[in-house]
Structure formats: C-alpha cells, structure tokens
Amino acid sequence: MGLNIVVLVKQVPDTKNVTGKAMKDDGTVNRAALPAIFNPEDLHALEAALRIKDAHPDTRVNVITMGPPAAAQVLKESLFRGADFVALITDRKFAGADTLATSYALSCAIRKIGAVDLVLCGRQAIDGDTAQVGPQTAEKLGMNQITCVSDIAELDAKKRTISARRSIEGGFELVKAKLPVLLTVTDEGFEPRPPSARRVMMYKNAVASASNDASYDECYMNASACADDDIIALWDIASIKADPEACGLAGSPTKVKKIDSVVLTAQDIRMVDASESGIAALVHELIADHTIG
Amino acid sequence: MNKNNVMVFVQQDDGVVADVSIELLCKARELADSLHVSVEAAFLGDKLAAAAKALLAYKVDRVNLMQSEHLAHYTPLPYTQVMVDLIKEREPQIVLYGATTTGRDLGPRIASALKVGLTADCTDLQIGDHELGGTTYKNILYQIRPAFGGNIIATIVSPEKKPQMATVREGVMKLTAQEPGYKGEVIEYKPGIGVDLLVSQILESVREEKTVNLKGAQIIVAGGMGAGSKEGFDQIVKLAQALNAEVGASRAAVDAGWVNKAHQVGQTGTTVRPKLYIACGISGSIQHRAGMAESSRIIAINSDPQAPIFQIAHYGIIGDLKDVIPAFIKAYKNKA
Numbered sequence: 001m002g003l004n005i006v007v008l009v010k011q012v013p014d015t016k017n018v019t020g021k022a023m024k025d026d027g028t029v030n031r032a033a034l035p036a037i038f039n040p041e042d043l044h045a046l047e048a049a050l051r052i053k054d055a056h057p058d059t060r061v062n063v064i065t066m067g068p069p070a071a072a073q074v075l076k077e078s079l080f081r082g083a084d085f086v087a088l089i090t091d092r093k094f095a096g097a098d099t100l101a102t103s104y105a106l107s108c109a110i111r112k113i114g115a116v117d118l119v120l121c122g123r124q125a126i127d128g129d130t131a132q133v134g135p136q137t138a139e140k141l142g143m144n145q146i147t148c149v150s151d152i153a154e155l156d157a158k159k160r161t162i163s164a165r166r167s168i169e170g171g172f173e174l175v176k177a178k179l180p181v182l183l184t185v186t187d188e189g190f191e192p193r194p195p196s197a198r199r200v201m202m203y204k205n206a207v208a209s210a211s212n213d214a215s216y217d218e219c220y221m222n223a224s225a226c227a228d229d230d231i232i233a234l235w236d237i238a239s240i241k242a243d244p245e246a247c248g249l250a251g252s253p254t255k256v257k258k259i260d261s262v263v264l265t266a267q268d269i270r271m272v273d274a275s276e277s278g279i280a281a282l283v284h285e286l287i288a289d290h291t292i293g
Numbered sequence: 294m295n296k297n298n299v300m301v302f303v304q305q306d307d308g309v310v311a312d313v314s315i316e317l318l319c320k321a322r323e324l325a326d327s328l329h330v331s332v333e334a335a336f337l338g339d340k341l342a343a344a345a346k347a348l349l350a351y352k353v354d355r356v357n358l359m360q361s362e363h364l365a366h367y368t369p370l371p372y373t374q375v376m377v378d379l380i381k382e383r384e385p386q387i388v389l390y391g392a393t394t395t396g397r398d399l400g401p402r403i404a405s406a407l408k409v410g411l412t413a414d415c416t417d418l419q420i421g422d423h424e425l426g427g428t429t430y431k432n433i434l435y436q437i438r439p440a441f442g443g444n445i446i447a448t449i450v451s452p453e454k455k456p457q458m459a460t461v462r463e464g465v466m467k468l469t470a471q472e473p474g475y476k477g478e479v480i481e482y483k484p485g486i487g488v489d490l491l492v493s494q495i496l497e498s499v500r501e502e503k504t505v506n507l508k509g510a511q512i513i514v515a516g517g518m519g520a521g522s523k524e525g526f527d528q529i530v531k532l533a534q535a536l537n538a539e540v541g542a543s544r545a546a547v548d549a550g551w552v553n554k555a556h557q558v559g560q561t562g563t564t565v566r567p568k569l570y571i572a573c574g575i576s577g578s579i580q581h582r583a584g585m586a587e588s589s590r591i592i593a594i595n596s597d598p599q600a601p602i603f604q605i606a607h608y609g610i611i612g613d614l615k616d617v618i619p620a621f622i623k624a625y626k627n628k629a
Binding site: 140 | 492500625
C-alpha cells in the first residue's frame, strides 16, 4: 500500500564552509560569495522518503522548494535520487518571507498536491537555523508533528501509524503517531544515497537555470519567465491559491531591524614561548592570580 | 491582575524544571521591571502544585498552572492548544521559551496558530523603540540572535503583533538571586483536552543524567582536530583532570568520534563562560567561538599561527600539543 509523501527542501548558502574567498577585507563574510547547496538535513529527509518508497513501492515522493529560479537545482538533485514529482514555488511576492509567511506558502502548495500521508523536511536550514518552518507548516495544515527525527522504527500503511525516534537533550523518545503527520529529520540517520547514474542521464537537462546566482536573496522572478519544460513544475502565488497579504514581507510579522557582521577582533594577545620554561612561567602566573588552583 | 505582562513558558521534564526556564524567569523579571509590568509563568504538566509554588521565589507574580494527565509528558497538540488559550486569555506582550527540543517544537506551532512572530535561538533580549512606516513603536522587544552560521548577528523585531515571542538558548541569560517569600500567586486551571488532540503517544523516553557540566565549569580544557587522534585527545583529557577542569570539544572532534557530544562547545553545543578556557588544537571556527568567546581568559594552543582562535585568545602558544600539554601538566604539578 503506497503513501503520498511531500518532502520540503531548500537551497541554502553554504554557511558551514566559509573559506578565505568568502571573507571581505574587513573580516566579515561576503554572503553572496558562498556556494549554494542542498540544505544538508533536507537531503536526509528526502532519503527517509525514498526509503519508505523502497519499502512501499506504490509510494509517490513529491518534492517542493520555495525560492528563486536557481533553486531548481535542488529539485534536479531530488530527481536524480528518485523523486517522482518536483515543484518550484517562485514568485516575487514571496520575497522577504519570514518563517510564518514561508510556512503559509508551503502549506498552500501541499494542499495543491492533495491528500498527503506524510510531510518530511530537514529539522532546520543552515542559513537561518530556526527550525520553525516544519512545525509552522504542520500547524497550518492542521497536522500533527514529530520533530528531530533520527529514525523511523515502524510505518504501518494499513493501520496508518508511524513510530519515530526523536532526539531530545541527552537521549531520545520513541513517538507513535497517526498519519498524516509531519516529520522534521536530523542528520543523525538516513544517510543520503548518491544520485543514480541512470536518473542523472534522464533528468540532466530538466532545468536550464541551475547556476549559482549571486543575488540569491533578491532574484525572485515571474515563474512564467523561466519555464521552458514541464519536468519541474513552476508554481506562482496564484497557482497555489495563496493570499498575497499572508505572503512575503507583507505576511511576515518579524522584521530585521539591524544586521551586525561578526568581526574577528584581535585583542591584546600575549604569545607564550612553547618551551618548558615559557609554559612554567604562564602556569605560575595563572596560579598566582587564582585562575587555577 | 493587569494584562500585558512578560510570560515565560516554564518547561518541566518528569516534574523537574528545565535550567533554561529559570534563566528566562530571571531575564523576564528584568524586562518586566523596565516595562513596569508583571512576570507570569505558564507551567504545564501534572501533579506540579509544589513545583509551581517554588517558582514564585524567582520573583514571579503569577504562575498559571495548567494541570492534566494529558500534559504530564510533552506532546505538541495538547500543549499548543493549552498555551494558545492561555495567551488569548492573559494577553501577554512578550512570551519566552527555552530553545530546547521542546521549546523549538512548541513555540513555532503557537506562533503559527496566533499568526504572530517568533525569533529562534536568541542570545540577547533588550527593550527599545522601532520606527516603521512613520510610526514609532515604543518599548518593544529587540530579539537578538546569530544567523548565517554565526557570521552575522541580527536584531529582529515584531512591533505590529502581540505577543512578541522568542526562544532563547540555554546558558546565555544569567541567573539572579532568589527571593524566598516573594508575594506572587499560583492560579490553577484544569484545561479540557479533546481526544482529537491525543494523536501522539510516547512509547519510550530515555534521558541520561547529565554527566558533563560544561555550563557550570570554572575551567574548561577543550580539544579540536589538532589532537590528531583519539590518543591525542586523551592527552587533552589528562590536562583537564590535572587542572580539575571539565573537558570541552569542537564539533570536529565530536564528529571524529574522539569524545561524546555532551562535551561539545559552540553554536550547536553548549554556550560557556568559564574563568579559563584552554583551546587545544581548535582552529576557532565562528560556530565554536560563538559558544566560548565570553570566557574570562582564553589560552590557545595551536601549531598553526594563522588559526583564527588566536584572534580572540589572551594567551597564545604556537606549538605541538604533544609537547605543550605534557609541559603544562608538569609545570602545574611542580608548582601546585
């Protein structure tokens, strides 16, 4: 018995590998210079969906992302790994969305897909690290949720129940829930499979636009402007029947007041000679001022 | 009692109040004093009467105690409904949650249900004014958090919607002195929870006792990739033992399997501010520095003179851990 699964994915700047090239002269990060990647935990969520499909062959894996046209790259990578249907939600009116407006748009897109048994997404995206979009999307859909999932212990498609291992501080809990349910997945389990060579051949020309766009945050375009094939569905605000007032900046209660770049501040560092006498002098000083006892 | 107060969601696990919730009650008192309003706690669970009373000593004016057998253990749907109902009744201007797995599961659901803002993982909260579309919003909550992998610090506001809500990381808000006998009140509720909300069942729950106390440690000796191997890391543990210090680690050392995740310091680990932090073979990624930069003194030991850790250290030793650590232990044993 197959399931209808939606996986939510995001293209993100690779904030975890900030190399010298991405640093500006003033010691701050040039965000535009970071390469765009598949949000790591979302890849684990996709893997979880594909494993369910392996075990329940009639399962359909739908992958959705919201972002600028360049974000189609993560959909292409999802096709390479085994997704059945992919859709890019893109519209200028989504720009500036906080987590509330994002989850609203995603919930509209999930409704467009129809009756869904499971929604899977990464616990959090590495550009914002908020972990809010999953639970907020679940709430908008009136769906139950299990967050921080590292393993699915049991999935009974007939009885429509799932048991998942949820990571908590210093341990875990095993949660049993009824379908439908939304799961957010960590990188502790579901090691992602590599792209399939056969599927790469099949879908490599699926999208024209797959370059890293420097103005990642700003380059929302009209969906119609970049649609030249139908393998990747392009959905704009009207096609998911979303209320423009609840989308983008207009639908975002949180506003960024100020951004401060973190600058490495060199302070008065005292270099200590690595010799035994140098270290002994340092230790003596630390004992003398009661830093160590 | 007046409304428009500062509310803290007080998390309990098996009846034990989470440390971060106490830290937030202390911060809430400070915020409430500057806003001239009261502090309220939202305390959900079962058989919590004594624990609820004990919260008052943190200068809490009103503990809203919501008790039901269905709230004994956290599950998202019942907790969300009870909190949403309470917030609608009490109309707080600010609601704070610990950025724990529970707080990060619950907060976003409540924010979505109320259609209000929520800022995740704040490291600081302040009160100030904000201009928006020609209107000046007075005394709103500045929600300050690292973003973009810790490369930027963002100040977020949500002036147009109430309550303003934030989750806050454990260890960043300081504890203040208790005041036994503080005159607050415990108001008890018996929330009705519909069976339609009982869709999650906890089959098993395993929570190990905390054996690592990084947050409370006066001295931390931490190791990173520069340790080179498990054996190399064990040298770092020896130095920690000699100094009666706690062992810390970078994410890389944890991922390499040299040390348990409970020892991890940094943005995804524990935030620490000890008297002395000795960073051994830690390059000092921005994520690591976010969790230890406020240490009173930092000693960096690294063979790479270009390592960013030297830019925030007070003392730098350029050298091989294999030589420096034994010399450190020897020097300490000779002097002590």
